[in-house]
Amino acid sequence: MPFDHLGIAVRSLKEAIPRWESALGQKAGSIEEVPGQGVRVRFLPAGPGSLEFLEPTRPDSPVGRFLERRGEGLHHVAFSVTDLRAQLQALEGRGIRLIDREPRRGARGHWVAFGHPESFGGVLTEFVQPGEDPP
Ligand code: ZN
Numbered sequence: 005m006p007f008d009h010l011g012i013a014v015r016s017l018k019e020a021i022p023r024w025e026s027a028l029g030q031k032a033g034s035i036e037e038v039p040g041q042g043v044r045v046r047f048l049p050a051g052p053g054s055l056e057f058l059e060p061t062r063p064d065s066p067v068g069r070f071l072e073r074r075g076e077g078l079h080h081v082a083f084s085v086t087d088l089r090a091q092l093q094a095l096e097g098r099g100i101r102l103i104d105r106e107p108r109r110g111a112r113g114h115w116v117a118f119g120h121p122e123s124f125g126g127v128l129t130e131f132v133q134p135g136e137d138p139p
Pocket of ligand 1: 009010011082
């Protein structure tokens with residue numbers, strides 16, 4: 005299962021992005037809002053994948069609550085899958101706890117679903133099906 009990206013929670017994209025662009029010598033993509041998750045995101049290419057910076061649009065969004073509890077930092081790891089529905093069924097079949105049992109729209113128009121940290125060593129884990137065609 006190919007690595008896709010790491011999600012990093014930040015209070016302000018405006019403050020965080022220039023530091024990371026300068027550190028990695030890479031330009032971040034444009035700002036995209038994901039209303040369903042209450043975040044604005046920007047992706048920055050990094051090695052075989054990318055970094056996804058997440059800024060909450062409201063304090064009671066999942067990322068807003070994460071920042072309140074734990075501060076800025078690593079939020080999730082994401083893997084790319086070709087068939088998200090099949091992947092979710094396979095995970096459930098192995099007794100793995102999921103946050104999303106149905107794919108939902110994520111950033112970049114892709115379809116995503118999250119696995120619960122309880123089943124992934126304390127790490128929120130995202131599965132991404134690239135492309136805009138519904139899974
Ligand atoms: Zn992500």
